[in-house]
Amino acid sequence: MQIHTLRGSGxxxxxxxxxxxxxxxAQFAPWTLFKxxxxxxxxxxxxxxxxxxxxxxxxxxxxxxDAHRRMDPQGLREKLG
Numbered sequence: 001m002q003i004h005t006l007r008g009s010g011x012x013x014x015x016x017x018x019x020x021x022x023x024x025x026a027q028f029a030p031w032t033l034f035k036x037x038x039x040x041x042x043x044x045x046x047x048x049x050x051x052x053x054x055x056x057x058x059x060x061x062x063x064x065x066d067a068h069r070r071m072d073p074q075g076l077r078e079k080l081g
Contacts, residue, residue: 001017001038001039001040002017002036002038003015003016003017003036003037003038003053003057004016004017004018004019004033004035005033005034005037006024006031006032006033006034007031008024008028008030008031009029009030010028010066011066011067012064013034013065014028014031014062014063014064014065015056015057015062015063015064015065016057016062017057017061018061019033023061023062024062024064025064028064039053047068048063048068048070049070052070056073059073
């Protein structure tokens, strides 16, 4: 699966299939494209949990991290209403 990594404010990064980041929370904007790569279940990465990332993308459309720590997309959606 092709994934785009975008950088938001501070140390927030998002992983999404939307290259422009149109589905990402505005509170961390502006979003800037950082890197595009292929990601598949079972891939190993030292910076993030690949399966957790793909689970979030499947469920919420994006995966967020702050300083390499997962941010809860469900909690963000509930706050944003």
